[in-house]
Amino acid sequence: xxxxxxxxxxxxxxxxxxxxxxxxxxxxxxxxxxxxxxxxxxxxxxxxxxxxxxxxxxxxxxxxxxxxxxxxxxxxxxxxxxxxxxxxxxxxxxxxxxxxxxxxxxxxxxxxxxxxxxxxxxxxxxxxxxxxxxxxxxxxxxxxxxxxxxxxxxxxxxxxxxxxxxxxxxxxxxxxxxxxxxxxxxxxxxxxxxxxxxxxxxxxxxxxxxxxxxxxxxxxxxxxxxxxxxxxxxxxxxxxxxxxxxxxxxxxxxxxxxxxxxxxxxxxxxxxxxxxxxxxxxxxxxxxxxxxxxxxxxxxxxxxxxxxxxxxxxxxxxxxxxxxxxxxxxx
Amino acid sequence: xxxxxxxxxxxxxxxxxxxxxxxxxxxxxxxxxxxxxxxxxxxxxxxxxxxxxxxxxxxxxxxxxxxxxxxxxxxxxxxxxxxxxxxxxxxxxxxxxxxxxxxxxxxxxxxxxxxxxxxxxxxxxxxxxxxxxxxxxxxxxxxxxxxxxxxxxxxxxxxxxxxxxxxxxxxxxxxxxxxxxxxxxxxxxxxxxxxxxxxxxxxxxxxxxxxxxxxxxxxxxxxxxxxxxxxxxxxxxxxxxxxxxxxxxxxxxxxxxxxxxxxxxxxxxxxxxxxxxxxxxxxxxxxxxxxxxxxxxxxxxxxxxxxxxxxxxxxxxxxxxxxxxxxxxxx
Numbered sequence: 001x002x003x004x005x006x007x008x009x010x011x012x013x014x015x016x017x018x019x020x021x022x023x024x025x026x027x028x029x030x031x032x033x034x035x036x037x038x039x040x041x042x043x044x045x046x047x048x049x050x051x052x053x054x055x056x057x058x059x060x061x062x063x064x065x066x067x068x069x070x071x072x073x074x075x076x077x078x079x080x081x082x083x084x085x086x087x088x089x090x091x092x093x094x095x096x097x098x099x100x101x102x103x104x105x106x107x108x109x110x111x112x113x114x115x116x117x118x119x120x121x122x123x124x125x126x127x128x129x130x131x132x133x134x135x136x137x138x139x140x141x142x143x144x145x146x147x148x149x150x151x152x153x154x155x156x157x158x159x160x161x162x163x164x165x166x167x168x169x170x171x172x173x174x175x176x177x178x179x180x181x182x183x184x185x186x187x188x189x190x191x192x193x194x195x196x197x198x199x200x201x202x203x204x205x206x207x208x209x210x211x212x213x214x215x216x217x218x219x220x221x222x223x224x225x226x227x228x229x230x231x232x233x234x235x236x237x238x239x240x241x242x243x244x245x246x247x248x249x250x251x252x253x254x255x256x257x258x259x260x261x262x263x264x265x266x267x268x269x270x271x272x273x274x275x276x277x278x279x280x281x282x283x284x285x286x287x288x289x290x291x292x293x294x295x296x297x298x299x300x301x302x303x304x305x306x307x308x309x310x311x312x313x314x315x316x317x318x319x320x321x322x323x324x325x326x327x328x329x330x331x
Numbered sequence: 332x333x334x335x336x337x338x339x340x341x342x343x344x345x346x347x348x349x350x351x352x353x354x355x356x357x358x359x360x361x362x363x364x365x366x367x368x369x370x371x372x373x374x375x376x377x378x379x380x381x382x383x384x385x386x387x388x389x390x391x392x393x394x395x396x397x398x399x400x401x402x403x404x405x406x407x408x409x410x411x412x413x414x415x416x417x418x419x420x421x422x423x424x425x426x427x428x429x430x431x432x433x434x435x436x437x438x439x440x441x442x443x444x445x446x447x448x449x450x451x452x453x454x455x456x457x458x459x460x461x462x463x464x465x466x467x468x469x470x471x472x473x474x475x476x477x478x479x480x481x482x483x484x485x486x487x488x489x490x491x492x493x494x495x496x497x498x499x500x501x502x503x504x505x506x507x508x509x510x511x512x513x514x515x516x517x518x519x520x521x522x523x524x525x526x527x528x529x530x531x532x533x534x535x536x537x538x539x540x541x542x543x544x545x546x547x548x549x550x551x552x553x554x555x556x557x558x559x560x561x562x563x564x565x566x567x568x569x570x571x572x573x574x575x576x577x578x579x580x581x582x583x584x585x586x587x588x589x590x591x592x593x594x595x596x597x598x599x600x601x602x603x604x605x606x607x608x609x610x611x612x613x614x615x616x617x618x619x620x621x622x623x624x625x626x627x628x629x630x631x632x633x634x635x636x637x638x639x640x641x642x643x644x645x646x647x648x649x650x651x652x653x654x655x656x657x658x659x660x661x662x
Binding site for chain 1: 468491496596
């Protein structure tokens with residue numbers, strides 16, 4: 001048997017595109033590349049940027065893309081795996097109608113392309129190779145622009161009728177804060193980065209002081225990235241600390257609710273903010289869960305995502321392997 | 332092969348004990364008996380009443396208890412299936428320490444006794460023989476004294492680390508109403524019958540008028556049973572209607588949160604209040620879920636429990652069959 005070939009993985013986010021070339025058997029990243037998600041040009045511009053990113057990762061690994069056994073893509077929005085299309089990707093520019101992303105990329109790369117949900121593949125990566133290696137059930141909580149969730153029960157992914165994991169839209173306060181989704185009181189209305197930024201703007205308009213927007217400009221950012229929040233906290237910015245505490249309390253209530261319902265072994269906290277803030281914030285989230293846990297004498301283990309920023313791309317590579325294990329290895 | 336023998340099933344509730352003799356192959360109830368759960372005498376008195384109830388059901392069926400292939404018991408509290416003990420049964424009198432319920436009953440009945448969680452067995456009964464026969468995933472919501480939940484994923488029961496299903500303690504309003512469990516803002520703080528009764532008392536103390544307590548006394552009840560609530564609603568009692576609406580809104584938010592997380596096919600509403608109010612109330616609960624559902628263009632099916640009051644006892648009989656399929660049929 002020839003050695004197990006490498007796979008490509010692309011994590012398509014609202015802010016950035018992360019591509020890797022990954023060797024599943026060795027669990028090694030052979031090449032990687034990251035670039036911002038284009039804000040103009042619609043799905044075609046995004047597909048172009050994804051292709052460039054993977055090409056760069058493949059160049060770094062010294063493996064032509066048509067020698068990859070397959071490429072996986074973790075994408076937001078609605079995915080039709082059969083057709084290889086993505087539609088209704090709310091965080092991506094002008095991406096409402098179905099766009100045939102998999103065929104487009106397959107044609108460019110000269111290998112098979114598999115599509116999966118971004119949060120699901122990241123959860124599977126943590127389960128297979130990251131913080132959840134030893135667990136048989138877990139809840140992945142991806143704390144970033146929004147808050148997404150991924151589930152593993154009995155060592156198997158759970159996606160319900162195809163759309164499970166909307167943990168960000170669990171109600172933590174009926175009639176509470178307005179969520180970017182338009183509803184009220186969702187966990188994401190407190191904890192999502194977009195909602196946090198809206199809150200910072202609103203409080204600034206009311207005369208509160210904060211260094212958040214100055215730091216954002218100094219870093220050449222267009223929005224309050226996780227790095228901007230981290231910097232503001234380091235500087236003892238009171239408004240930032242207050243909004244983060246509100247997010248942590250929202251996460252505590254929502255994640256505890258999920259645990260009360262599911263009694264899972266392990267909660268893995270990932271996503272841009274989760275990975276950036278790391279272990280100390282995970283401890284604060286667990287502390288915020290405690291008052292809401294029905295069985296508070298045996299809380300689940302709560303850990304930060306072990307694969308960090310690369311979890312989504314690694315999960316995408318693993319998806320390609322799972323869907324096409326016996327890939328027709330090009331000669 | 333001899334014909335598949337009958338099984339006993341006992342549903343142990345905080346208010347009543349329901350016993351049946353059930354024929355699984357024919358899905359027929361051959362005998363049944365119900366009595367109030369003793370409020371005095373501790374676990375021994377409860378075990379005595381359970382034994383009498385099953386004896387009466389067996390007499391009705393014309394089958395001696397030692398001819399039953401097994402008896403299942405659905406119980407609240409913490410269950411140790413190996414030891415056959417129940418402990419920490421909060422809704423039962425003086426039942427904190429482990430009590431060896433299964434050995435005690437097995438000795439009396441002359442057949443094997445299996446213990447399971449009351450809500451889990453009722454959920455399994457709805458899945459196997461009731462409203463969920465055609466579903467592969469479902470959430471059972473048992474709306475009674477408290478609010479319990481049961482889960483089926485991929486046609487298999489899910490109990491997590493043994494204590495899944497505490498849907499009543501999902502947070503629907505952070506910092507909200509005080510729950511009988513001592514926490515704040517749980518779904519049960521709005522929707523549990525015990526919390527509803529406390530609310531009715533509190534509002535009466537503040538001078539609000541209601542027929543609830545008069546109806547309770549006329550019926551010789553010690554608390555506001557589902558029948559009392561139903562009667563008050565029929566009479567157009569405003570306070571009762573207001574508290575029920577508050578419960579429905581709480582259920583809507585909590586169940587929608589669970590659906591957003593799990594994307595299950597079917598929600599089955601059972602329990603004393605759920606079964607009593609039936610279809611019209613289930614429609615109100617679905618309406619209350621809608622504003623919180625993230626994918627509101629394809630809500631899950633929501634149905635009333637098809638097995639009604641007997642679901643728990645039928646589920647207990649099915650548990651006995653599942654745990655001991657090849658029961659040593661006494662000659």
